[in-house]
Structure formats: C-alpha cells, structure tokens
Amino acid sequence: MSIPVSGRLANVATDIDPGGPRLTERGRATRARIVQAAADQMFRQGVAGTSIPDVLAAAEVSASQLYHYFADKQDLVRAVIAHQVELVLDVQRQFPLDSLASLRMWRDAVIALQDRRECQGGCVLGSLATELADGDEAARAALADGYAQWEQRIRDGLVAMRERGDLRPPADVDRLAVVLLAALQGGLLLTQVSRETTSLRIALDAAIAQVEAETVAQSG
Amino acid sequence: MSIPVSGRLANVATDIDPGGPRLTERGRATRARIVQAAADQMFRQGVAGTSIPDVLAAAEVSASQLYHYFADKQDLVRAVIAHQVELVLDVQRQFPLDSLASLRMWRDAVIALQDRRECQGGCVLGSLATELADGDEAARAALADGYAQWEQRIRDGLVAMRERGDLRPPADVDRLAVVLLAALQGGLLLTQVSRETTSLRIALDAAIAQVEAETVAQSG
DNA sequence: ACGTTACTGGAATGAACGATCCAGAGCCTG
C-alpha cells in the first residue's frame, strides 16, 4: 500500500481547489478564509476542541457558507491538513539543510520560533497526527504523505552536502533525515510540556552531531 | 519555576487516593475501574474524543458513581494522567538503562510493543501532552512532572553506567537522558503516522549511538 | 441495633454540537 508522494504543489494562499464545482474568486477567498481560521483554531485547541461555531465566528462566515465548501467537519479537517502540509514544506523550503552551517541556522530558527510562542503549540503536523492518526485513516495517510515529503526535502539537502563532498560518500542520508525529523518532533513535544526550549536544543544538537559525525573533518 | 518531582509513589493498582472523603474497599475498586476505563479510552480516542457516557459504559458504572469520585471531567483527566505516569514509570523500572546491552533490549522491547499494537497509539504520556499542554495548565504541570521523573529514571541508569566505568567521566548524562527521551517521543510519533516501526528504530539507534560515543572503547 | 456515611441506579436538564433547510442575493453566460 504505497502512498503517492504529492501530485502537484498547491498554492498555499488559495489552497487546494476541490474537484467539485468551480469556484469564483470570491468563493476561493471565502474558502481560504475558512481553512485558515480552522487551521489556526485547530493548532491551538486541537481538532476535537474546535467546534464548527468556533470556526464560523473566527472566519466570519455563516454555517451555510462552510457547508457550501465542505461536506462535513471531516472534510474540513482534510483541507486543514493539506494546508498545514504546504505550510511546513514552504517553511522548510526556506531552510535547505545542505551544510552544517545551514543545519545550525535551522536549529536556531526553530528554537527562536518556539521561544516567541512561549513554547505553546508543538509541530503543526505533529499535533494533528497525534489526534487523527488512529481514528481517521484518510487523515493518517495524508499526514504520512506530508511527513514523507518533508523528510524528502531534508534528504535533498543532505544529498547536496554529500555531492559537494561535505559528507562522506557512504553516509546514509535516508537515516540522517529521519534522525533529524524525529529529533525535531520529540524535542518540540518535550519543550511544549516543560515550557522550556532546553529539550528542543539538546535533541536537535544531538541529531546534528550525527550528521557531523559523517562529515569529512574540517568542521563548520 | 521549579516543579516538585513527585511526592510519594502511589500504588498503580489502586491509584492515588484523593484527599477528600475516605474510600471503602469497594469504593476504591470502583474508582480504579473508572480510571482504568477512562485511561484506555483516552489513549485510543484522545481526551476530547472520550465522552463521559463512553467511560460509563466501558467501566460499567452509572453517572452518579463517576461524579461521586470525580468533581468533573477535568478531575477525571487529572486522575488519568497520574495513572499513566505511574504506568510509564513502572515500565521504565523494568528497563534500567544501565548498560549498552540494556539500552538495546529496551529499544527492542519498545519496537516489539509498537509492532504488536500495529503502530497504533503513540506514547501514553505524549498523546495526553499534545492534547492538554496548551489548554490545561494543571494537566501540563502534572505531565511535565511525569516526564521529569521519567527522565530522572533514565539518567539514574546512565549514572550507574558512569560509576561502573562504562561511560567516560565527563559524559553528560543529563543531556543523554533528554536525547533518549526525545528520540523515543519523536520516533513513536513518526511510527504512529507511517504505520511502520522503521522511524522508531532509526531514532532510537541514533540516540543509543550518542551514548555509545561516550563509552570507553570495548563496545557491546 | 442504629445512625451516619459511603455508595449506587436511573431519569432529567440545559447547553452545545454538527448538520440541514429555505429563501434570497450576487454574478457570469448566452
């Protein structure tokens, strides 16, 4: 059971267009407003903790508008997942992890972000994953696909490092990409609970050390 | 802001005794049954996804029984957290991580467990943490305390390793304990989403490699 | 034995939820 790794990259601003009826410009804007409001709310309160009336109020739309664009809450959740996946990939695009220096910049940026958030909220995909993975197979598959793309993007950077000669040829970039991603997810969780970025820093440093161990001397 | 690291260790079977009215033996059994049923349900469906009627049915008690022992749902959640913290500490007690061999046994046991579960459900504390950390300060503090105790227990093992001479004296056991814990949490999440234990294995192996890097030659 | 307290059963309450319905307004197309 293989999951297709993305088809096309959707526009984050307007989000995925549904297969159904055509959307006019105003329609697309309204739909995007709903998804954005739902994503925000669900990131902060969780999916189950976000009611449809909550979303209606935040997006300033009526119930009939929401149900005009989405079949039901589950459909809205699917759209939110797609939205958040694109968000994460967009952010990761800004941090191609293709050198030890860029890895450290990425680490610092992540930590700074959590600091700014006062350690509230973890990973936008991670919290959705924890809540939905076991109960909604379609959601799980979509999130698995999102993580796979994210991992791929990290791996791309490591491959660039190796091709440039920074990494020893036998370096297992597949493995290192998972190590980096797992360290981020685990570090974010511990940080969210403890309200201190210490755990995140330690976890990311350890992961980066694993990459460093595969570099050809001359550290960054 | 320091969080007290546990007061006394409660009995997992009967759980924490409430400060309030005395409980008779039958009362303790009923209370424990409710907490157990709630913990099971909340592990599988999440806290918000677990309704009081669900718990009543699973525990085979009436509403008045539940509200006899717990003020409200939030109070029940607090009891569930305490229950799960004790569970995790009990399990970790069975795996004192005081040698490379024991670390590898622990890794194998965790992976085997997730395999048996078909990768459904992550960490019993992690899923609670993700859902509650931002919205319920008391729950967050209790979970932070639980994680701190867990981390302490891991650290104890590493200290034993160091005292036995397996670890180089300057080895930073505080750091290593966090690395192990973060790798576990992150690995479990990725495994839950992908439905494969590969990520978990990779993450734990990388963390154990960090410990190994601090050992005095003669690998295990 | 008796009074108090712990414990239990089951119906009831009010609020909130997800979802639907209907009627109308805006807007392209022909």
Add this chain to the structure above:
DNA sequence: CAGGCTCTGGATCGTTCATTCCAGTAACGT
C-alpha cells in the same frame, strides 16, 4: 436581460454532551 449557476444569511432540527437530582441500598463505626 434572462436563465442558471455560485454564494450567502439565519433559523432550525435532532443528537449528544456534561452534569445534577432524587431516591434507594450497602457498609462502617459505636
């Protein structure tokens, strides 16, 4: 400008939820 879409507003429905109430039964202390 006429027809048929898209889009919107707001009331409404049935359900489920957390919680309470009242009445009764068991068990403990004295």
